[in-house]
């Protein structure tokens with residue numbers, strides 16, 4: 001039988017600036033023990049520290065000062081392996097809307113059950129078991145769905161979140177408010193299913209829960225009641241009203257016990273008089289519980305020694321530790337298996353999103369025709385400079401904003417799910433990064449090359465194979481940089497709205513310094529360095545040199561009208577001759593590699609939660 005116990009667990013964080021930093025205690029001296037097969041409710045008003053306690057037990061607390069001991073099966077948890085053996089269902093449902101129930105659980109199994117340990121039949125049997133045990137077999141082919149896409153109900157979606165976590169048959173299951181937002185019927189279904197998991201798999205299960213009905217409340221074997229920072233009761237749900245009645249808090253006959261208990265635990269911050277009273281009550285509850293624990297151990301044993309208790313009253317509690325240790329539930333898959341599974345999942349999702357595909361085809365055709373026919377008329381005079389410059393600059397824009405902006409929200413969503421999956425050791429970051437690069441680069445390349453080719457011939461740029469391929473090559477470097485900017489932005493922020501503001505601002509800055517709007521010799525001193533990191537500047541320089549080379553223009557007889565006699569004088573006038581075409585391509589390739597490397601670094605190291613395990 002597996003067990004989880006925690007002793008003297010305290011957690012605090014430092015808040016405020018450097019000058020007025022104060023320590024905020026979130027958990028103080030918590031004790032408890034949960035045996036396999038037990039379902040424990042974690043109840044308390046908002047902000048008392050329920051999620052923080054679950055994070056501590058899951059080994060997912062980040063930063064701050066954590067002390068005490070948490071043991072799994074009597075042993076200190078192993079930072080590397082524990083995460084693969086624990087299932088933690090967090091509050092947010094982080095699932096892909098366009099996958100079906102079965103696919104979602106299948107991919108979780110593919111990531112987390114090694115091919116070495118499970119053959120395809122065993123894996124498929126395991127998935128069937130999970131679907132059956134969570135009563136999801138009937139909706140196994142239904143899409144997960146979202147606010148904008150019809151799919152599973154809220155309760156079913158939550159059950160899929162549980163399924164994704166338990167497909168590995170974990171040694172411990174933690175759930176943070178799995179019933180929030182659900183009606184009482186769906187909540188009941190979830191709690192009953194979770195109880196079945198606890199009993200059938202014989203694992204400890206702890207779930208925070210918000211105002212459960214009486215029926216749901218008594219489905220739990222034990223309950224942990226919390227006021228800010230502290231546990232004030234941990235024991236059988238059957239005994240909890242007795243414990244409170246001994247302290248003088250009597251539950252009225254027909255009142256829901258959970259509502260009554262939450263009322264007793266609530267600190268009323270709205271009313272000054274009630275605030276003092278509720279603070280004093282919380283203090284009294286803390287003191288009573290602390291006295292109890294120091295005399296009898298961390299679990300209330302009931303008035304006469306409850307049947308649910310571990311040992312008879314009076315004896316110091318000793319745990320019987322089982323044979324399980326916290327070794328991972330399955331070995332890791334190979335890098336290629338991880339990459340293949342991620343790429344397969346991405347391609348299924350892309351194929352289910354015809355709207356995006358149609359938009360991309362429509363935009364490609366529209367831009368190709370618009371720019372192609374707008375710049376179709378080719379004069380021999382020097383006005384031809386303006387037209388060529390215009391079309392090249394507009395196509396540069398096409399390889400910047402429309403490449404970067406649509407990718408950012410998709411990547412931000414991918415990253416959120418990646419964090420959940422990497423928390424349980426589903427795959428390596430390098431496999432994820434390779435898969436998302438593979439997901440975006442080829443598709444963007446295909447559409448842009450079609451568009452560039454159409455515009456090249458419709459706008460009648462120089463008919464020369466070498467020049468055409470240079471034109472395509474330069475724009476490919478532009479597109480790679482733009483995707484790199486999207487990757488860095490998505491790696492650095494989880495706010496889609498923030499990214500929608502910052503990314504265009506950043507790209508506009510690059511655009512301003514492209515060399516045609518402002519001559520590089522006329523840039524405000526101190527700002528000229530910007531163009532050295534500006535891939536649009538090198539794009540425009542390479543493209544203009546490529547297109548202007550060998551052109552001769554007819555200048556008007558009227559000498560008062562400024563005129564460029566040939567392409568070379570255009571390049572000289574714009575001061576776009578600092579680098580050769582080859583150098584521009586090389587610089588752009590180097591900056592693109594730099595952006596991708598930076599995005600990888602941020603995702604791999606900066607975003608990696610630094611969990612503290614005690």
Ligand SMILES: Nc1ncnc2c1ncn2[C@@H]1O[C@H](COP(=O)(O)OP(=O)(O)OP(=O)(O)O)[C@@H](O)[C@H]1O
Nearest residue numbers: 013015024026044045046047048049050051052053
């Ligand atoms: N890293 C942190 N820095 C500052 N304050 C924090 C941090 N983590 C948690 N807190 C604070 O600690 C308290 C407990 O937070 P926690 O999320 O654990 O509460 P909760 O009981 O789960 O609340 P809810 O039911 O609303 O989810 C809150 O006041 C929260 O703002």
